[in-house]
Amino acid sequence: MQQTIVVKIGSSSLTSDEGGLNRGKILFFASELARLHRHGWHVLLVTSGAVAAGFREMGYANRPKNVHEKQAAASVGQALLMQAYHEAFAAHQVGVAQILLTRSDFSNRKRIHNASMTIEELMRHSIIPIINENDTVAVDELKFGDNDTLSALVANLVRARHLVIITDTDGLYTEDPRKNVNAKRIDRVVEIDEAMYRMAGGSGSSVGTGGMRSKIEAARIAMRGGVPVFVGRVSEPGDLNLAVEGVGKGTYFDTSEHNLPMKKQWLGFHSLPQGRITVDLGAEAALVEGGRSLLPAGVKVVEGEFHPGDVVEVINEHEQVIGRGVVNYTPWQLQAVAGLSTDEVQKRIDVHRIEVIHRDEWITLAAPKHA
Ligand SMILES: Nc1ncnc2c1ncn2[C@@H]1O[C@H](COP(=O)(O)OP(=O)(O)O)[C@@H](O)[C@H]1O
Numbered sequence: 001m002q003q004t005i006v007v008k009i010g011s012s013s014l015t016s017d018e019g020g021l022n023r024g025k026i027l028f029f030a031s032e033l034a035r036l037h038r039h040g041w042h043v044l045l046v047t048s049g050a051v052a053a054g055f056r057e058m059g060y061a062n063r064p065k066n067v068h069e070k071q072a073a074a075s076v077g078q079a080l081l082m083q084a085y086h087e088a089f090a091a092h093q094v095g096v097a098q099i100l101l102t103r104s105d106f107s108n109r110k111r112i113h114n115a116s117m118t119i120e121e122l123m124r125h126s127i128i129p130i131i132n133e134n135d136t137v138a139v140d141e142l143k144f145g146d147n148d149t150l151s152a153l154v155a156n157l158v159r160a161r162h163l164v165i166i167t168d169t170d171g172l173y174t175e176d177p178r179k180n181v182n183a184k185r186i187d188r189v190v191e192i193d194e195a196m197y198r199m200a201g202g203s204g205s206s207v208g209t210g211g212m213r214s215k216i217e218a219a220r221i222a223m224r225g226g227v228p229v230f231v232g233r234v235s236e237p238g239d240l241n242l243a244v245e246g247v248g249k250g251t252y253f254d255t256s257e258h259n260l261p262m263k264k265q266w267l268g269f270h271s272l273p274q275g276r277i278t279v280d281l282g283a284e285a286a287l288v289e290g291g292r293s294l295l296p297a298g299v300k301v302v303e304g305e306f307h308p309g310d311v312v313e314v315i316n317e318h319e320q321v322i323g324r325g326v327v328n329y330t331p332w333q334l335q336a337v338a339g340l341s342t343d344e345v346q347k348r349i350d351v352h353r354i355e356v357i358h359r360d361e362w363i364t365l366a367a368p369k370h371a
């Protein structure tokens with residue numbers, strides 16, 4: 001069976017700070033990807049660069065910050081981006097297709113199933129799907145913002161053998177290497193913790209958006225889906241092959257212990273929460289460290305209009321998201337019994353299940369606290 005590889009290329013690798021596409025770089029990446037394709041891989045490309053490619057043509061001097069300006073620039077730039085890839089891949093007799101996705105597509109089982117069927121059909125015809133966020137319709141709170149997270153969700157969706165995130169630095173450093181020349185590269189990561197997020201700064205260029213922080217977040221999502229990740233530089237012919245062979249210029253995120261069942265992947269990374277529950281310290285420890293269910297006693301605040309069976313986000317007393325789960329109560333039931341012992345709850349209301357969220361329908365999203 002052919003193996004699938006997802007490659008994400010960031011704006012900083014395709015364009016310049018002044019805007020506009022760098023055609024030389026597009027030709028280079030197309031030849032690197034075509035090489036993998038020839039070697040028998042199913043290749044999926046997740047590419048940024050639409051806003052960066054389009055803003056000059058729109059008449060803006062710099063990358064716009066306002067959402068509508070960005071969306072307009074992206075709709076000009078997306079066409080330029082696809083045209084450039086189409087020409088570049090045609091030189092290798094490889095066809096390409098455009099797929100634009102938003103987070104809400106991943107939350108809807110039917111839509112994501114359709115996207116996945118389309119991708120399979122394209123791959124059967126040896127066509128490379130080129131994926132970007134659908135910037136025109138993505139509303140603020142649903143936006144991936146950067147494409148790192150999108151690439152991880154795609155990699156989990158197609159059960160990729162590898163996710164390669166190409167950027168303009170050769171991996172994750174102990175600090176932003178643009179700010180501290182003495183920062184050291186981390187060659188291999190087996191577990192992502194809070195200390196790692198603290199090492200990562202924002203974007204180093206004026207065209208990129210996510211910085212290393214969003215790459216770590218992407219690596220965390222992909223690792224939990226069982227997909228190993230490489231984050232680094234691909235700048236010389238053959239570099240992409242080296243990255244896939246485990247000797248690339250970058251950081252490798254290992255997956256040996258991180259395989260989540262599909263149901264929990266959906267819960268954690270694709271579902272769209274319908275409400276928020278704030279829990280106390282004891283409940284946080286029970287959920288995150290004890291692997292236990294959430295009981296009414298630990299509930300402090302209930303927000304949103306959800307129904308039993310919906311997914312809700314759970315936050316701690318510091319307003320940090322600690323995870324998500326399928327809720328068994330309506331908001332009014334939960335408000336009526338928040339903070340009460342199980343005996344008290346059973347006296348007051350009639351619920352199908354006593355657990356607010358059962359541990360089998362829960363996923364922890366907070367990074368482990370050690371280090
Ligand atoms: N700890 C770190 N290690 C490596 N790079 C970092 C770190 N913290 C911040 N960065 C910055 O992240 C940038 C890459 O992210 P970004 O500009 O968003 O690229 P892309 O467009 O490829 O997504 C690097 O140029 C670097 O300046």
Ligand SMILES: N[C@@H](CCC(=O)OP(=O)(O)O)C(=O)O
Pocket residue numbers: 009010011012047048049050051052074132133135145146147148207208209210211
């Ligand atoms: N969808 C946007 C992606 C925004 C972006 O800059 O992302 P990235 O370069 O991955 O940090 C675009 O194509 O411009």
